[in-house]
Amino acid sequence: MNTKEGYLKFHCKLEKSGAVIPNNLFSEINKWRSQMYSLNLIGAYENGIGFGNISVRVPETNNFYISGSATGNFKKTGPEHYVLVTNYNFDHNSLNCQGTIPASSESLSHAAIYEADEEIMAVIHIHNMEMWENGLDKFPTSNPKCSFGTPEIAMDIAGLLKNEATREKGIIIMGGHTEGILFFGKNLEGAGNTTLKYYKKLTND
Numbered sequence: 001m002n003t004k005e006g007y008l009k010f011h012c013k014l015e016k017s018g019a020v021i022p023n024n025l026f027s028e029i030n031k032w033r034s035q036m037y038s039l040n041l042i043g044a045y046e047n048g049i050g051f052g053n054i055s056v057r058v059p060e061t062n063n064f065y066i067s068g069s070a071t072g073n074f075k076k077t078g079p080e081h082y083v084l085v086t087n088y089n090f091d092h093n094s095l096n097c098q099g100t101i102p103a104s105s106e107s108l109s110h111a112a113i114y115e116a117d118e119e120i121m122a123v124i125h126i127h128n129m130e131m132w133e134n135g136l137d138k139f140p141t142s143n144p145k146c147s148f149g150t151p152e153i154a155m156d157i158a159g160l161l162k163n164e165a166t167r168e169k170g171i172i173i174m175g176g177h178t179e180g181i182l183f184f185g186k187n188l189e190g191a192g193n194t195t196l197k198y199y200k201k202l203t204n205d
């Protein structure tokens with residue numbers, strides 16, 4: 001937990017409803033989420049804290065469906081485990097969402113990517129120490145001084161995405177978030193295949 005000055009506690013305002021994700025999107029996001037879970041790129045630590053999340057943009061908006069808070073513990077996810085982010089505020093580290101459970105506190109990094117490049121339609125955030133260490137500063141890397149819960153991380157990500165090479169590579173190593181990597185693409189398949197490509201490249205498995 002970052003306690004340095006400027007850190008704002010994440011706040012999610014949940015408009016409670018049933019499952020919100022359309023069936024076709026659910027089967028696709030669930031397919032990729034299962035694959036990430038089987039590689040332990042999305043999952044939970046021994047202490048029960050979940051890590052990693054996956055999202056897909058609602059076309060022509062900055063809204064997106066994302067896996068909900070604490071779903072990393074589940075081997076399988078259902079439509080009720082995905083929520084719709086409808087609004088967000090980087091300065092306040094807050095967002096509004098609809099669904100059965102709150103959105104992940106890491107949702108704002110997804111929002112920063114969608115806002116920075118309208119062609120990006122899907123984002124996958126994973127945790128893996130080996131990939132993170134091997135990729136650090138070799139691939140686009142966010143400023144290690146920028147942590148979650150600060151408006152600076154969103155601005156830093158937006159800055160990296162101004163660079164065409166970053167957009168082509170589809171990867172941002174999170175310099176200030178140990179083990180954290182963001183992958184993205186023009187659809188879920190693109191983001192998923194990019195994740196798998198770097199998994200091969202950056203691990204010895």
Ligand SMILES: [Zn+2]
Binds near residue numbers: 051106126177180
């Ligand atoms: Zn993370």
